[in-house]
Amino acid sequence: MHILHLIPSLNIGGAENFVVQLANAQSDTHTITIGILGQTDPKKNFSNAITSAVHIHPFNWTKKYTITQLFELYNYINKTKPDVIHFHLTQAMIYTHGIALLKPKIKYIHTVHNSYSNWKNRLTWLNRLRYLMRTSVLHVCISPSIYKDIHNGFPKLKSTMIRNGINAHIPMRDDAAIAKLWQTHTGATTRGIRFVNIGNISKYKNHKLLALSFDAIHKEYPEISCLHFGRPSRPDLVEELKQINAPNLFFAGSHEKAADFLTQADAMVISSTQEGMPIVALEALSLGIPIISTPAGGMVDIITNGYNGFITKDTSVRTLVTAICKYINLPTSKKVALSQHAKESFETYYTIDIITKQYNNRYRN
Numbered sequence: 487m488h489i490l491h492l493i494p495s496l497n498i499g500g501a502e503n504f505v506v507q508l509a510n511a512q513s514d515t516h517t518i519t520i521g522i523l524g525q526t527d528p529k530k531n532f533s534n535a536i537t538s539a540v541h542i543h544p545f546n547w548t549k550k551y552t553i554t555q556l557f558e559l560y561n562y563i564n565k566t567k568p569d570v571i572h573f574h575l576t577q578a579m580i581y582t583h584g585i586a587l588l589k590p591k592i593k594y595i596h597t598v599h600n601s602y603s604n605w606k607n608r609l610t611w612l613n614r615l616r617y618l619m620r621t622s623v624l625h626v627c628i629s630p631s632i633y634k635d636i637h638n639g640f641p642k643l644k645s646t647m648i649r650n651g652i653n654a655h656i657p658m659r660d661d662a663a664i665a666k667l668w669q670t671h672t673g674a675t676t677r678g679i680r681f682v683n684i685g686n687i688s689k690y691k692n693h694k695l696l697a698l699s700f701d702a703i704h705k706e707y708p709e710i711s712c713l714h715f716g717r718p719s720r721p722d723l724v725e726e727l728k729q730i731n732a733p734n735l736f737f738a739g740s741h742e743k744a745a746d747f748l749t750q751a752d753a754m755v756i757s758s759t760q761e762g763m764p765i766v767a768l769e770a771l772s773l774g775i776p777i778i779s780t781p782a783g784g785m786v787d788i789i790t791n792g793y794n795g796f797i798t799k800d801t802s803v804r805t806l807v808t809a810i811c812k813y814i815n816l817p818t819s820k821k822v823a824l825s826q827h828a829k830e831s832f833e834t835y836y837t838i839d840i841i842t843k844q845y846n847n848r849y850r851n
Contacts, residue, residue, distance in 0.1 A: 487849060488517040490568035492559075492578040495526040496533055498742070500650075500765035501574050501599040506532045507652050511842040513539035519566065521559075523547050523577055530742065550577060556584050563589065570595060570849045576608065583615060583623070590621035593849060597626045597648075600762040601783035602635035604690075613640045624848065628763040629784030646848065650763040650784075651841030654772035654832065657746040664750050671713055671736040678709030679814055680751040681778075684744050684766040685758070686716040687723050692780070692801065694726055696757040699806045701732035707814060710734055712755060715744035745769035752821070753813055758782040759801055771832035776824040778809050794827040 491509055496502050509518045519541040525548065526533065536542065543562065547555050559581055563571070572595040573582040579596060586594050598605055612623070625645040627633035633647035657664070668680070681700075685691040693714070700712050717740045718724045727737075741747070745766060748754065754770040756779035763784035770777055771788070777795035779785040789795040796812060798805040813821070 487570065488519070488566070488568045489570045489572055489849065490519045490521055490563070490566070492521045492523060492571060492573040492582060494522075494524045494575050494577040496520075496522055496531045497527050498530045498532070498740070500762070501597075502532050503535075503765045504597075504599070504650055504652065505574055506535050507838050508842060508845065509540045510535075510537045511838050512846070513537060515846070517541075519543055519568070521545065521562070523555075523559075523581065524550075530740065551580065556581055560585060560588060563592075569593060572597070572845075572849075574599060579608070579612075583612065583619075586619060586621055586623060590619075592621075594621065594623040595626060595845070595848065596623055597628065598632065598636065598762070599628060601760045602632055602639065604760050604762075604783075605636075606639065609636065609640050609643065613643055616642065626845075626848070629787040631787050632762065632784055648841060648844045648848070649787075649835055650765065650768060651836045651838045652765055652768050652772070653838050655743075655745045655748075655769040657749055658743050659746045661750070664747055667738065667747060668713065668750055671738050672711045674709075674711060676709070678711060679707075679753075681710070681712040681753050681755045681810070682748050682751040682770075682775075683712060683714045683755050683757065684716060685756075685764075686719045686740075687727070688719050689723070690758055690760040691716075692757045692759045693723065694730070695780070695801060695803060695806060696755065697727050697730040697732045697735055698803045699757070699810065700735045701730060702803060702807050703810060703814075704732065704734045707811075708734070710814065711736065713738055713747060713751070715739070715741055715747065745773070748773050748775045751775060753778055753795070753824075755806075755810065756780060756782070756785060757801070757806060758785075761785050763788065768832060768836045771828045771836065774825040774829040776813070776821075776828045778806075778813055780806065788831070790827075790831070794824060794831045 522544045570593045622644045627647045628650045754777045761783035780801045789797040796809040
């Protein structure tokens with residue numbers, strides 16, 4: 487079977503990471519091509535993680551949407567004749583629906599990489615478009631709660647649920663390099679309880695909540711620290727975080743394989759208002775790192791409260807501070823149990839081998 491994955495770029499991001507890992511796993515039994523529609527950052531991308539068995543076709547488009555680009559994609563598909571087109575993110579979704587109108591005999595799979603609230607407007611458009619389609623597109627939701635929301639909101643759209651999955655994270659840095667970065671940013675001479683947050687600074691990642699929460703925690707637990715990894719994508723939000731100036735929240739910037747730094751942390755904190763099923767959360771579980779999170783998107787499916795982490799009731803400072811402090815005050819034996827359960831959760835639900843089998847079954851059926 488020839489499977490064509492379409493994605494706007496291979497820049498550093500959760501969807502891009504997932505596509506590369508899924509394509510690598512599928513290449514053991516199928517012919518796999520990744521079609522990269524737009525431009526990829528030459529310095530920060532997942533290109534080097536792709537195995538030699540996976541074919542890459544860079545379209546290198548400089549514009550987002552044009553008729554010329556649609557027909558270039560159409561001609562490429564005519565030439566290569568994929569059995570399945572598996573598409574990811576908005577640009578690929580729009581172009582592929584154009585292709586599906588013209589080529590109804592191909593199987594079309596769309597992975598919805600984010601929450602229902604994030605995709606609601608686009609799914610409304612797809613729901614109307616289905617009256618013109620001569621074939622159906624299967625929309626794959628990456629968590630049970632997202633599937634429930636989409637199925638209830640758009641019952642006529644064909645949808646199913648397959649969780650996100652990855653390989654267990656293997657650090658590329660040694661312990662000394664990881665320890666050096668922690669010490670450089672925190673300046674701590676002794677090791678208190680450490681937390682990590684990974685995600686570009688954006689509206690939906692809600693780093694204001696993170697900063698206000700750790701600022702409040704500092705008053706009672708001055709030895710606690712949190713290290714953030716990600717690009718400062720929104721200068722206005724960065725300025726807001728500087729004004730809060732939480733003394734125990736440190737910004738390390740963007741780093742390749744930032745999950746490496748979880749190996750010398752105690753827990754991950756996620757403060758988002760919207761999420762799909764973030765790859766960084768699965769990386770944390772694979773390392774045995776429990777997660778404390780707001781109830782954003784698929785996080786409510788990843789975390790079983792008190793088993794492999796803690797999930798808050800809302801996105802208020804009070805509830806996030808309460809959850810973090812609950813973890814801080816756990817006896818060591820309870821923290822060890824959370825870590826063990828985190829790893830067990832990953833191995834039960836989120837390995838790339840499990841997810842690959844589920845996608846392959848969907849392609850065939």
